Amino acid sequence: xxxxxxxxxxxxxxxxxxxxxxxxxxxxxxxxxxxxxxxxxxxxxxxxxxxxxxxxxxxxxxxxxxxxxxxxxxxxxxxxxxxxxxxxxxxxxxxxxxxxxxxxxxxxxxxxxxxxxxxxxxxxxxxxxxxxxxxxxxxxxxxxxxxxxxxxxxxxxxxxxxxxxxxxxxxxxxxxxxxxxxxxxxxxxxxxxxxxxxxxxxxxxxxxxxxxxxxxxxxxxxxxxxxxxxxxxxxxxxxxxxxxxxxxxxxxxxxxxxxxxxxxxxxxxxxxxxxxxxxxxxxxxxxxxxxxxxxxxxxxxxxxxxxxxxxxxxxxxxxxxxxxxxxxxxxxxxxxxxxxxxxxxxxxxxxxxxxxxxxxxxxxxxxxxxxxxxxxxxxxxxxxxxxxxxxxxxxxxxxxxxxxxxxxxxxxxxxxxxxxxxxxxxxxxxxxxxxxxxxxxxxxxxxxxxxxxxxxxxxxxxxxxxxxxxxxxxxxxxxxxxxxxxxxxxxxxxxxxxxxxxx
Amino acid sequence: xxxxxxxxxxxxxxxxxxxxxxxxxxxxxxxxxxxxxxxxxxxxxxxxxxxxxxxxxxxxxxxxxxxxxxxxxxxxxxxxxxxxxxxxxxxxxxxxxxxxxxxxxxxxxxxxxxxxxxxxxxxxxxxxxxxxxxxxxxxxxxxxxxxxxxxxxxxxxxxxxxxxxxxxxx
Numbered sequence: 001x002x003x004x005x006x007x008x009x010x011x012x013x014x015x016x017x018x019x020x021x022x023x024x025x026x027x028x029x030x031x032x033x034x035x036x037x038x039x040x041x042x043x044x045x046x047x048x049x050x051x052x053x054x055x056x057x058x059x060x061x062x063x064x065x066x067x068x069x070x071x072x073x074x075x076x077x078x079x080x081x082x083x084x085x086x087x088x089x090x091x092x093x094x095x096x097x098x099x100x101x102x103x104x105x106x107x108x109x110x111x112x113x114x115x116x117x118x119x120x121x122x123x124x125x126x127x128x129x130x131x132x133x134x135x136x137x138x139x140x141x142x143x144x145x146x147x148x149x150x151x152x153x154x155x156x157x158x159x160x161x162x163x164x165x166x167x168x169x170x171x172x173x174x175x176x177x178x179x180x181x182x183x184x185x186x187x188x189x190x191x192x193x194x195x196x197x198x199x200x201x202x203x204x205x206x207x208x209x210x211x212x213x214x215x216x217x218x219x220x221x222x223x224x225x226x227x228x229x230x231x232x233x234x235x236x237x238x239x240x241x242x243x244x245x246x247x248x249x250x251x252x253x254x255x256x257x258x259x260x261x262x263x264x265x266x267x268x269x270x271x272x273x274x275x276x277x278x279x280x281x282x283x284x285x286x287x288x289x290x291x292x293x294x295x296x297x298x299x300x301x302x303x304x305x306x307x308x309x310x311x312x313x314x315x316x317x318x319x320x321x322x323x324x325x326x327x328x329x330x331x332x333x334x335x336x337x338x339x340x341x342x343x344x345x346x347x348x349x350x351x352x353x354x355x356x357x358x359x360x361x362x363x364x365x366x367x368x369x370x371x372x373x374x375x376x377x378x379x380x381x382x383x384x385x386x387x388x389x390x391x392x393x394x395x396x397x398x399x400x401x402x403x404x405x406x407x408x409x410x411x412x413x414x415x416x417x418x419x420x421x422x423x424x425x426x427x428x429x430x431x432x433x434x435x436x437x438x439x440x441x442x443x444x445x446x447x448x449x450x451x452x453x454x455x456x457x458x459x460x461x462x463x464x465x466x467x468x469x470x471x472x473x474x475x476x477x478x479x480x481x482x483x484x485x486x487x488x489x490x491x492x493x494x495x496x497x498x499x500x501x502x503x
Numbered sequence: 504x505x506x507x508x509x510x511x512x513x514x515x516x517x518x519x520x521x522x523x524x525x526x527x528x529x530x531x532x533x534x535x536x537x538x539x540x541x542x543x544x545x546x547x548x549x550x551x552x553x554x555x556x557x558x559x560x561x562x563x564x565x566x567x568x569x570x571x572x573x574x575x576x577x578x579x580x581x582x583x584x585x586x587x588x589x590x591x592x593x594x595x596x597x598x599x600x601x602x603x604x605x606x607x608x609x610x611x612x613x614x615x616x617x618x619x620x621x622x623x624x625x626x627x628x629x630x631x632x633x634x635x636x637x638x639x640x641x642x643x644x645x646x647x648x649x650x651x652x653x654x655x656x657x658x659x660x661x662x663x664x665x666x667x668x669x670x671x672x673x
Contacts, residue, residue, distance in 0.1 A: 401577035451510040454573035454580035459517035
């Protein structure tokens with residue numbers, strides 16, 4: 001939807017692809033044309049390069065935007081597009097391959113003079129002996145992180161505190177990496193103490209210009225998955241910004257990077273930063289950069305793919321105008337250990353109003369399928385400063401009303417009011433520590449006022465339904481379908497009232 | 504009409520009085536006028552109090568006979584209606600005494616990635632039993648109470664539907 005909207009802004013026609021369960025999805029209805037590419041399981045549809053190329057050819061599309069999931073960082077797909085005479089809106093396949101391998105990306109960063117987190121020089125093949133992995137872990141020193149070479153989004157990643165846990169964590173990481181990326185190769189990295197995750201968005205054109213943007217702070221993570229992002233980082237000074245963005249641009253230039261990409265760094269407590277990895281695609285959190293710079297990143301991706309020169313004023317890209325925050329809202333039940341909560345959304349009230357942006361495909365009557373990542377909204381808010389941005393985000397979260405499924409909205413309402421968040425005193429493990437301290441305590445505990453109002457509403461509902469009226473949400477699937485009981489004698493008056501009330 | 508409404512913290516007695524086409528609600532001893540109108544999206548707007556009225560948007564769905572979920576300004580409040588309410592104290596399932604065998608069920612459709620226990624194993628409370636993958640994430644299902652595994656009904660690699668009993672613990 002984000003890409004379709006950018007196309008429409010530019011007067012370009014768009015073609016969507018969809019799997020069986022996405023037939024009714026909003027991106028299909030929003031696009032000018034749409035092509036079915038197979039059954040719901042991603043391996044039968046969204047990951048089928050042959051079908052995607054076929055759809056592009058049949059539609060006569062000139063270019064392919066890979067989005068930010070599925071094949072967005074897949075060099076085979078990028079090469080297949082090129083071979084089919086289609087413009088791939090992203091970096092060259094060789095660059096995706098180079099930066100997609102976490103170990104060769106580390107080499108590229110080192111070659112560009114950028115420090116990296118101490119770790120394995122070469123990846124471990126899926127059949128590498130456990131003893132070799134154990135030796136390497138001992139050399140780096142515990143705790144170590146096991147990471148998938150092809151990884152991203154925290155999948156295939158395990159933290160190992162002590163040698164005894166290494167073997168089982170290795171197995172788990174390999175199995176998850178193999179399932180998620182089709183590549184079970186792993187590597188090890190030393191775990192820094194209390195680091196922050198700070199990343200630099202950049203754009204590169206086909207003529208050698210690379211422009212970095214003001215950094216994003218993404219330290220609020222649950223099990224290595226970002227849940228809140230903000231820009232600028234509350235702890236990055238203008239001097240550090242100049243150094244970290246130059247370092248990111250140096251890495252991107254050294255590999256001939258084009259299109260949108262992000263270089264992720266870990267920032268330690270002493271303000272030293274280390275190259276972590278590069279995402280060779282548009283990222284989920286790109287809206288906050290757009291909000292503080294006024295630059296449309298997707299439009300630039302398309303223009304760059306067309307051969308346009310990147311002529312942005314560096315001051316615009318690097319000087320944040322105000323502060324922006326994004327919450328990734330998931331169909332997960334925060335009161336049940338963030339268990340996915342697929343199902344039908346019976347009603348949804350999305351926030352709007354000043355300085356709020358809701359990038360969402362969810363709507364009343366739509367299903368959150370079990371097959372895909374259960375993110376339902378990327379909710380962003382802008383303020384002149386961090387405090388105002390937080391206030392607006394809290395207002396927007398207060399308005400967000402999703403019924404039928406559980407979402408992480410109650411969690412975000414709590415998180416934005418947390419003293420450590422307000423004070424910006426956090427690192428990448430802070431959220432996991434806070435959640436551990438809560439020991440599963442509910443985020444949805446109603447207060448006295450809410451309970452009282454609920455009791456009044458329930459009593460009114462009961463009273464009304466006994467009187468033959470219905471106060472139920474008609475969209476809810478558990479609404480009683482039976483007509484209300486009508487007394488046979490003298491019932492006509494009441495029946496008339498029932499019908500009047502229903503019409 | 505007088506009703507007993509169970510809310511998460513306690514039971515409340517709510518009395519509804521209709522007079523001259525107006526609605527009054529007495530709750531916890533205080534009587535207040537209420538105005539209710541249907542609004543979009545299946546919700547209701549309640550104005551409670553007069554002349555100064557507090558404004559609430561609520562939606563009601565029936566989760567089971569006698570049990571409702573009420574969304575108050577987007578927050579979900581489970582309630583029970585009529586003498587049937589059971590006061591469910593927070594954390595009762597985790598801290599309370601085990602009653603009968605625990606049936607660990609799949610909370611959603613997915614694929615069993617890993618079975619961590621076998622019949623006869625002694626398990627601690629919160630010990631991992633089965634790992635189910637759904638929506639690209641692995642979820643570990645854990646024991647609620649300590650006990651002994653009586654039955655493991657699934658094998659690794661199996662596809663399970665939501666509600667399928669995976670493990671029974673005594």
